[in-house]
Amino acid sequence: MKKVLFLLSLLLVFVISCGDGSDTVKPGKQEDPADQADSADTSEDTDHADSGKPSDPADPADSTDPAEQAEPSKEPDADKNPDEPQEPEEPAAERFCQYACTTASDCLTGGTSAIYDEDNFKCENGKCIYLGCLSDAECDEVYGAVTEATGRVYRCNKNGAYGYPECTPTCSNAADCNLYGDGSTQYAYDLDNNKCESGLCVYTGCLSDAECQATTYSDLYKCLPQEYAGKTLKICTVTCQTADDCPNSLYECKGSRCVMKSCESDEWCRKYDENYSCF
Secondary structure: OHHHHHHHHHHHHHHHHHHHOOOOOOOOOOOOHHHHHHHHHHHHHHHHHHHOOOOOOOOHHHHOOHHHHHOOOOOOOOOOOOOOOOOOOOOOOOOOEEEEOOOHHHHOOOOOOOOOOHHHEEEEOOEEEEOOOOOHHHHHHHHHHHHHHHOOOEEEEOOOOOOOOEEEEEOOOHHHHOOOOOOOOOOOOOHHHEEEEOOEEEEOOOOOHHHHHHHHOOOOEEEEEEEEOOEEEEEEEEEOOOHHHOOOOOEEEEOOEEEEOOOOOHHHHHOOOOOEEEO
């Protein structure tokens, strides 16, 4: 009987010891590295699952720099190259009062002469344009008396100083173009203000304020550039201090000179002259 109880006790001890060591790593035994890697992967997956975030890469919108989110992006103009400098817009061209017309005859103002009658004008886009002289015969008719008195013969010079054909004296040198005939140089229309070109005199403009004042006997005149039919020529021009010094109400005083005002409309121009329109 004692042997039987002893055997049962040994069996009970064996069963208890096997149940306690099932989940425990025994001292002196190390885990396989592969088992550690698998355990780490499992741990990471468990962390994702616990946090409620997917294991896939994050949405790009979530990774945007906060500084970029704070300032909205600006779309460039599709019609403009941002790399090229943008040119400033040109201001609208100024318009001025000029004689209006439907035919060339509307351009005649008062008296006429051979170089200022109907065939010396054209009406273009409703505006009068002076054509200059048309022939030597026209110049003979206008300057015949001068030729008889001085011997100066005038011809129609297609290369006139003012941008259109004009009657000028014939010449062999610049001295023939001196209106004073004495070799002077102190005036605005004498020896040093002309050139002889292809046998015809061409006015080259004034050279100084002193020339203009000597010619006009007035300190109000200065030698200033003016535009004529696409050409720039310096001529003696009356200066001003106020608009009252200018020829009429169509002019204003700017930079000590009278300049025509920019017009606003045809009606604005016709307040001064019923034949004017704004071009």
